[in-house]
Amino acid sequence: MESERNGISQPEDDVNPQALLGVLENSQAAAVSESLWPVNPLWHGPLLALGIWGILAFSWEQSSPAGLIGLAVALVALYFTGFQYMRRRKTKGARPSGTMVGKYVVMLGFASVMTLAIIIGWGQTLYRFGGSTPGPLGIIIGLAISSIVTTMGISITNTLSRQWLGSAG
Amino acid sequence: MTLEGLDPVLTPPKRLACMGAASATDKVEFAFLTDYLGLSDSDLSKQLKALIEVGYLTSTKTGKGVTRRTWLTITDAGRKALASHTAELQQMIKPELPIPEPG
Numbered sequence: 001m002e003s004e005r006n007g008i009s010q011p012e013d014d015v016n017p018q019a020l021l022g023v024l025e026n027s028q029a030a031a032v033s034e035s036l037w038p039v040n041p042l043w044h045g046p047l048l049a050l051g052i053w054g055i056l057a058f059s060w061e062q063s064s065p066a067g068l069i070g071l072a073v074a075l076v077a078l079y080f081t082g083f084q085y086m087r088r089r090k091t092k093g094a095r096p097s098g099t100m101v102g103k104y105v106v107m108l109g110f111a112s113v114m115t116l117a118i119i120i121g122w123g124q125t126l127y128r129f130g131g132s133t134p135g136p137l138g139i140i141i142g143l144a145i146s147s148i149v150t151t152m153g154i155s156i157t158n159t160l161s162r163q164w165l166g167s168a169g
Numbered sequence: 170m171t172l173e174g175l176d177p178v179l180t181p182p183k184r185l186a187c188m189g190a191a192s193a194t195d196k197v198e199f200a201f202l203t204d205y206l207g208l209s210d211s212d213l214s215k216q217l218k219a220l221i222e223v224g225y226l227t228s229t230k231t232g233k234g235v236t237r238r239t240w241l242t243i244t245d246a247g248r249k250a251l252a253s254h255t256a257e258l259q260q261m262i263k264p265e266l267p268i269p270e271p272g
Contacts, residue, residue, distance in 0.1 A: 015180065017261040023182045024255060027189035030205050035194055090204075092240075093195025 026166075033165035035094035036104050039158045044081045045151025051077035052118060053143050103165055107157060114153040118146050174257045176250050178223050183208065183216045188251050191226060191243040199239035217241065225250055 054074025061067035096104065122142045179185050186206055190197045203213050220226045225247030229240050243251070 015175065015261075017258040020180075020182060020185055021255070021258050021262070023186050024189040024258075027186040027205070028193035031190035031193045031197055031201070034201055090198035090201035091190065091194040091196070095193055 029100065030166045031091045032094040032096045032100055033161055035089055035091040036096065036100070037107060037157070037161040037165055038085065038089045039161060040085055040088065040154065042151050042154055044085065045154045046147040047077045048081045048154075049118065049143060049146030049150045050074070051081060052115075052122070052146060056119075056122060100165060107160060107165065110160075111153070111157060114149070118149050121145055121149065174260075176254045176257075178219060178225065179250060179254045181216070183212075184220055185254075187213075187216060187220060187241070188225065188243065188247060191241050192248060192251055196229075196240040196242045199241065202241070220247070 051074045054070040054072070054077060057070025058067045058074065061070070122145075179188060183206060187197075187202055190202060190205070199210075199213065199217075202208070202217075203210060206213065208216070217226065217228070221228055223246075224244055226241050227244055229242070231238050231240065
């Protein structure tokens with residue numbers, strides 16, 4: 001049985017060196033991509049947003065129970081988005097080419113800018129809904145905005161990592 | 170095109186892709202290869218068995234129950250065989266030098 005995926009549909013008794021080298025390069029790039037930037041489910045978006053919210057809550061109310069609850073929530077959320085993210089990798093110990101390292105740095109930069117945008121969005125939302133202490137409505141709206149933006153960001157980076165990091169080069 | 174000089178174990182594209190993924194990392198999970206290649210577990214197992222039997226890959230299992238994972242690692246022999254196979258493929262696509270016309 002033949003597979004149609006990733007250029008391996010070539011019949012096994014017909015040797016096309018160019019196609020075989022393409023199969024080899026693409027499989028190497030995909031394995032490296034999986035190790036550097038594993039594709040994750042979108043539920044990591046709301047969890048990451050929850051983590052950011054928890055850390056912000058702790059920074060506002062460090063000594064109060066609400067702040068400590070926020071910190072606990074943040075730690076749990078970040079555990080799932082960080083450690084689980086790393087644990088889900090299906091390849092380990094990648095040997096990326098120079099081009100792939102460059103692409104990876106660009107994607108990390110994109111993710112960092114996106115995270116910064118979420119934090120700025122939070123600040124603007126809380127400012128709009130009044131005062132330095134966020135009300136329940138501010139928290140809910142901010143969390144919803146963060147979740148949507150983060151989920152969209154994960155969706156974009158997943159697509160980029162598949163098509164960009166996962167291509168040979 | 171002639172198969173001379175190519176490693177017959179590595180000629181099937183499915184096996185070549187498995188070796189490529191393994192060569193680019195320290196270890197590759199079985200599930201990655203099924204996802205990437207779009208192969209069934211049984212088909213992939215058959216391809217991997219051929220590579221393991223000739224000593225190109227080794228297989229290790231981690232975890233228990235639902236967390237059980239199978240990892241594939243390329244051996245030194247596998248790396249050498251892949252390098253030789255790749256060099257042969259590259260040689261095959263090199264353009265032939267034009268024959269100079271007499272006079």
